[in-house]
Amino acid sequence: MMNHMDASSLAGRTPKFVVEVLYNFFPSDKQHLTLTQYEKVKVIETHESNWWIGERANGEVGLFPANYVRRVQDITEESPRHKEKTFQKPVSYDPNKNKKTKEEQLQKRKQLASQLGLGGLDLDDLLSEDEDDVLSSEDEQEKPPQPTTLTKQSSTASLKSQPSLPSQQVTTTINPQNAAGKFVTEEAYEKKKKELQEALQKQLEDQKTKTRQAEEIQKLKEELQKAKAEVDEARKVTTPRTTPRGGATTTTASQSVVDLDKKQKELERDFEKKKKDLEKEFEKKQREADQELEKKKREMEKEIDKQAEKKQKDFIKEAEKQNSASSEMQKTIEKLKQKNTQLEEKVVTLDKSIVDMKQKHTKELKEAADKLKEQKEGSLKHAQLKIVRMKKQIQAVKLENEYLKVETQEMQKEFLASLHKISSTGLKKLMDGYKDLEEKYKKELKERRLLYNQLQDLKGNIRVNLRVRPLLPEDGQTENCIECVDDKEVKVYDKEAKKSYKFEFDSVFGIDSTQAQVFEDVKPLATSILDGYNVCIFAYGQTGSGKTFTMEGPPNNRGVNYNTLDEVFFMIKERKGEYSYEVEVAVMEIYNENLHDLLTKDKTKLEIMLSNKVSVPGLTRIKVNSSDDVRKVLSQGYENRATGSNNINAHSSRSHCIVSVFVEGVNLYTQQKLSGKLHLIDLAGSERLKRTDVKGDRLKEAQSINKSLSALGDVISALSSKKGHIPYRNSKLTSLLQDSLGGNSKMLMFVNVSPTVESCPETLCSLGFAQRARTVELGKAQKNIVSQGTASTSGSNSNN
Numbered sequence: 001m002m003n004h005m006d007a008s009s010l011a012g013r014t015p016k017f018v019v020e021v022l023y024n025f026f027p028s029d030k031q032h033l034t035l036t037q038y039e040k041v042k043v044i045e046t047h048e049s050n051w052w053i054g055e056r057a058n059g060e061v062g063l064f065p066a067n068y069v070r071r072v073q074d075i076t077e078e079s080p081r082h083k084e085k086t087f088q089k090p091v092s093y094d095p096n097k098n099k100k101t102k103e104e105q106l107q108k109r110k111q112l113a114s115q116l117g118l119g120g121l122d123l124d125d126l127l128s129e130d131e132d133d134v135l136s137s138e139d140e141q142e143k144p145p146q147p148t149t150l151t152k153q154s155s156t157a158s159l160k161s162q163p164s165l166p167s168q169q170v171t172t173t174i175n176p177q178n179a180a181g182k183f184v185t186e187e188a189y190e191k192k193k194k195e196l197q198e199a200l201q202k203q204l205e206d207q208k209t210k211t212r213q214a215e216e217i218q219k220l221k222e223e224l225q226k227a228k229a230e231v232d233e234a235r236k237v238t239t240p241r242t243t244p245r246g247g248a249t250t251t252t253a254s255q256s257v258v259d260l261d262k263k264q265k266e267l268e269r270d271f272e273k274k275k276k277d278l279e280k281e282f283e284k285k286q287r288e289a290d291q292e293l294e295k296k297k298r299e300m301e302k303e304i305d306k307q308a309e310k311k312q313k314d315f316i317k318e319a320e321k322q323n324s325a326s327s328e329m330q331k332t333i334e335k336l337k338q339k340n341t342q343l344e345e346k347v348v349t350l351d352k353s354i355v356d357m358k359q360k361h362t363k364e365l366k367e368a369a370d371k372l373k374e375q376k377e378g379s380l381k382h383a384q385l386k387i388v389r390m391k392k393q394i395q396a397v398k399l400e401n402e403y404l405k406v407e408t409q410e411m412q413k414e415f416l417a418s419l420h421k422i423s424s425t426g427l428k429k430l431m432d433g434y435k436d437l438e439e440k441y442k443k444e445l446k447e448r449r450l451l452y453n454q455l456q457d458l459k460g461n462i463r464v465n466l467r468v469r470p471l472l473p474e475d476g477q478t479e480n481c482i483e484c485v486d487d488k489e490v491k492v493y494d495k496e497a498k499k500s501y502k503f504e505f506d507s508v509f510g511i512d513s514t515q516a517q518v519f520e521d522v523k524p525l526a527t528s529i530l531d532g533y534n535v536c537i538f539a540y541g542q543t544g545s546g547k548t549f550t551m552e553g554p555p556n557n558r559g560v561n562y563n564t565l566d567e568v569f570f571m572i573k574e575r576k577g578e579y580s581y582e583v584e585v586a587v588m589e590i591y592n593e594n595l596h597d598l599l600t601k602d603k604t605k606l607e608i609m610l611s612n613k614v615s616v617p618g619l620t621r622i623k624v625n626s627s628d629d630v631r632k633v634l635s636q637g638y639e640n641r642a643t644g645s646n647n648i649n650a651h652s653s654r655s656h657c658i659v660s661v662f663v664e665g666v667n668l669y670t671q672q673k674l675s676g677k678l679h680l681i682d683l684a685g686s687e688r689l690k691r692t693d694v695k696g697d698r699l700k701e702a703q704s705i706n707k708s709l710s711a712l713g714d715v716i717s718a719l720s721s722k723k724g725h726i727p728y729r730n731s732k733l734t735s736l737l738q739d740s741l742g743g744n745s746k747m748l749m750f751v752n753v754s755p756t757v758e759s760c761p762e763t764l765c766s767l768g769f770a771q772r773a774r775t776v777e778l779g780k781a782q783k784n785i786v787s788q789g790t791a792s793t794s795g796s797n798s799n800n
């Protein structure tokens, strides 16, 4: 098959004949011609494979299938292939080789007649066919092959009803490679050949029989000839002896002649009879052979008709199938074209709508940006107004407070002055009034604190609460150097320096403050953890100032750690149905600048990984589902801390204990995910040790504590001066608290102080440290939003 159809390479060739295409032909490549039904194609080259090269009317040259065409016009002489259509036996034949002239045939006849000695006996009738048969019997194999053509009038009569049939099939040459229809198979050809050979064999045998008969006749003739010669001889002998003396002999001779004549006549009669018998028998056999041949011929024609009809039907079926496939294909192409047009239209529409959407989106974005700007400006103004209003309210509350103080004092005076005058009922009345007044005062204080906290939230200050522990029996005979002026102010009297100092804090809890009161200020932070904030609460102060009491608390009077986690679980319960939370707890200790896991017995040092987030690989985090779980986990941690030390009190004052709570929350409506982290830290004692007083391990411990607390101080002062670099990495403590000290977290610091005069210098140091921390403005804290979920979160982002 040709790989490339180039019109120019075939231009010089002469078209052989023209064919008409019977069915549509749609090729899948460019080498083949796309042909439609009844299209005329000039055949340039034919191939055995039945893929011919043709040229279309538009000059296009390519391959096409020869099976589905019919020849309609010759252009040059018949192609070699066309000649092949005649069935030929594969023998060479020289038509002149055995050509016998009429004269030769006549000569032969005469020769034979004279051999027979029949003289005038006419053997023409006998030899008219026999001679040819005799001749042909010798040369049968040399006979020229005759094309065997069957006229298919009978079969085509039924096929003519098919309009699409090629006309050349009306007369079909028995040829295994019939290009028009190919409906005569190789088997049919072989069968026919065999039949013809058999017929030929039969003819040959007939000829042999005839030859045998002819030989017999010849023999008879010779006998006749011999007898005739004897008769002649006898005649010659008898004729001179015809005398009266020899009358008997003559009579005998005459008798012999008569006998001989008689015999001759008998012989002639026999011969005649035998000849006639032979002729009859020959004719009979001839008839039978003819009949047989005729019968075979009819059978074969029938068979061929049958096969032709079957092949024709198959061919029509196949053609119809192809035709319907091609029309299906055309339909599909048409459909695809339509779909393509529709798609193109859709693309145009989509392009248009994208442009429209873009314009709309840009417009909306601009509007939203404007609106946001307005809102921002509005909310800033609103916050400022709120601050002013709050300040006024605080002022008013302060005035009210002052007024109440004065009123109380006056009432007290009045009460004392009129005490002896009034009756017991009057006293009760007065007491009730006083209680009522006290209630009002407490309520006012609570409201004032709430407002104050809101203000602090807005400002983002580190909140600092002061707690003064009561004097303890172990303090011995000593004086109190601290006076809590009110819930925010404290006065410290330095006996040595004979000086008093005033400090103001966010909350001041005096010697008689309860754990519940202290926790009241912490409570909102528990909610903040669930809202996705990082919270850090720590207790700072000298050894024995009440840090552990405030944070951990004795078993019967639990402090911030337990109360905060209780509150966390209380809030989780409250939010059930709206949020789903997971809480994990870890307990650690920093001792001598080494971080240890307190939830395992393993004392391996833990490392802190700092990237965007702080992480401690290998740290044990236990999932807790209730306050009871929390109690178990914390007890385990504190137990491990105690187990590792000889003197737990001494040890606890020289190490930082950290309880970390990790909260993951999902809003069940919006699927927004939040993560909050809480660090509850009981710091080591902050007292400064004189270098001369400490040696060895104590010195190392003191240096480590000093390092971490100064690092904490440095971080706080860097945050307060809003420096770009915050030195978190200077200690294990500040490294661990990096994401909870500063920018997006909430901080609460408890400053614990001892009221004893002896502790006064340390107390002043602690209060100075706390005072500085209080000035730090972190700005508004930010939520940790892990993922936004499906909420329409305009205005709810990580800055909330």
Ligand SMILES: Nc1ncnc2c1ncn2[C@@H]1O[C@H](COP(=O)(O)OP(=O)(O)OP(=O)(O)O)[C@@H](O)[C@H]1O
Pocket: 468, 469, 470, 472, 511, 541, 542, 543, 544, 545, 546, 547, 548, 549, 550, 649, 652, 653, 654, 683, 684, 685, 752
């Ligand atoms: N508010 C308080 N009410 C009653 N007792 C208190 C209070 N604060 C502290 N104490 C008692 O004071 C003592 C010292 O307190 P605590 O152990 O909490 O101090 P600390 O600062 O944690 O010391 P260290 O850091 O050395 O452990 C304890 O006996 C404790 O019970």
